Amino acid sequence: xxxxxxxxxxxxxxxxxxxxxxxxxxxxxxxxxxxxxxxxxxxxxxxxxxxxxxxxxxxxxxxxxxxxxxxxxxxxxxxxxxxxxxxxxxxxxxxxxxxxxxxxxxxxxxxxxxxxxxxxxxxxxxxxxxxxxxxxxxxxxxxxxxxxxxxxxxxxxxxxxxxxxxxxxxxxxxxxxxxxxxxxxxxxxxxxxxxxxxxxxxxxxxxxxxxxxxxxxxxxxxxxxxxxxxxxxxxxxxxxxxxxxxxxxxxxxxxxxxxxxxxxxxxxxxxxxxxxxxxxxxxxxxxxxxxxxxxxxxxxxxxxxxxxxxxxxxxxxxxxxxxxxxxxxxxxxxxxxxxxxxxxxxxxxxxx
Ligand code: ADP
Ligand code: MG
Numbered sequence: 001x002x003x004x005x006x007x008x009x010x011x012x013x014x015x016x017x018x019x020x021x022x023x024x025x026x027x028x029x030x031x032x033x034x035x036x037x038x039x040x041x042x043x044x045x046x047x048x049x050x051x052x053x054x055x056x057x058x059x060x061x062x063x064x065x066x067x068x069x070x071x072x073x074x075x076x077x078x079x080x081x082x083x084x085x086x087x088x089x090x091x092x093x094x095x096x097x098x099x100x101x102x103x104x105x106x107x108x109x110x111x112x113x114x115x116x117x118x119x120x121x122x123x124x125x126x127x128x129x130x131x132x133x134x135x136x137x138x139x140x141x142x143x144x145x146x147x148x149x150x151x152x153x154x155x156x157x158x159x160x161x162x163x164x165x166x167x168x169x170x171x172x173x174x175x176x177x178x179x180x181x182x183x184x185x186x187x188x189x190x191x192x193x194x195x196x197x198x199x200x201x202x203x204x205x206x207x208x209x210x211x212x213x214x215x216x217x218x219x220x221x222x223x224x225x226x227x228x229x230x231x232x233x234x235x236x237x238x239x240x241x242x243x244x245x246x247x248x249x250x251x252x253x254x255x256x257x258x259x260x261x262x263x264x265x266x267x268x269x270x271x272x273x274x275x276x277x278x279x280x281x282x283x284x285x286x287x288x289x290x291x292x293x294x295x296x297x298x299x300x301x302x303x304x305x306x307x308x309x310x311x312x313x314x315x316x317x318x319x320x321x322x323x324x325x326x327x328x329x330x331x332x333x334x335x336x337x338x339x340x341x342x343x344x345x346x347x348x349x350x351x352x
Contacts (some may be wrong), residue, residue, distance in 0.1 A: 006125045008102035021121055027135040032084055042139040043074040049132040057175040060101045062210040064108025071138040072116050072214035073296040079148040079223020080140035082116050087123035088135040096333035116216050132153025146223045153249035159299035159330040162215050164263040169292025171209030177278050192343055197272035201265035212296040213237035218317045237293040240349025242336050252331025260286045261323040278283040291349045301328055
């Protein structure tokens with residue numbers, strides 16, 4: 001791919017004097033020097049146009065931030081520190097304004113990576129006859145033996161999550177609704193659908209979808225505590241992500257419907273969407289919260305004896321108390337319990 005295009009990605013993203021980067025962008029490989037006594041965490045996530053995002057509502061700047069955010073969240077879920085990133089991007093051969101796209105995307109990516117201490121040290125830029133695909137590889141560091149795994153949950157552990165659920169899914173529904181009303185307007189647009197949905201709620205929901213906040217500091221503190229058994233980031237919805245923990249740890253889980261944190265912003269977003277005929281009347285907020293996905297909050301399990309300490313630790317970082325949503329059982333299914341009874345929700349989350 002033309003050099004000018006590569007330099008749009010790399011010019012703004014290059015690492016700025018990070019001493020661990022011996023050779024960054026520009027050679028055949030990057031050369032990096034991890035700190036002694038650290039293990040490396042290596043993750044990758046690909047975003048495909050038409051599957052994970054749509055440029056009718058995704059500004060390239062936000063697409064860059066989200067690409068970084070979803071990968072940062074994986075490092076957060078292991079309790080690591082994000083360090084070095086590689087970007088592989090396939091742009092459609094017939095795409096217009098590639099350079100402007102690359103510049104805005106690069107700015108977004110760099111702003112998000114640098115906010116969490118990571119930098120871009122390499123990548124690849126290619127053309128494609130198919131959909132745009134953006135792939136980031138992110139490498140992090142973790143103290144030896146401290147990574148938070150999915151396989152260590154124990155029956156009677158308490159289950160916590162770090163924030164409201166379902167806001168991203170509601171934000172996506174709003175974005176799709178707004179962009180369907182404004183064909184050709186290729187921007188996330190803070191001016192809203194109007195009086196029916198308060199501006200602050202709309203903004204919160206949409207930003208939650210476009211620019212989720214990875215819980216890096218929290219993940220690291222949970223790992224450093226040495227008291228937390230298990231941790232995962234909620235990318236596909238609790239119903240699926242908790243099922244991963246249960247499978248890997250050979251346990252089950254009870255989730256309490258009344259304890260699922262749904263925000264007022266989400267409730268007014270859903271009310272607005274219903275008033276516009278976008279959703280049927282009976283979609284329950286709790287159901288959407290458990291199955292919607294892409295919230296990128298952390299979910300962790302901790303023995304009851306240490307729960308109060310970990311709650312206080314999380315509250316110091318989050319600014320509010322984390323939400324206790326259930327407990328690990330000796331079964332093998334994820335069960336939702338509420339006033340109406342008990343339902344099996346194992347792997348009922350969002351599939352990308
Ligand atoms: P090569 O032929 O060795 O693959 P390239 O011309 O593809 O080299 O890339 C030149 C340099 O630019 C390499 O250091 C590569 O890591 C970097 N690079 C290319 N594309 C990107 C990108 N999208 N993001 C970050 N670095 C990139
Ligand atoms: Mg190359």
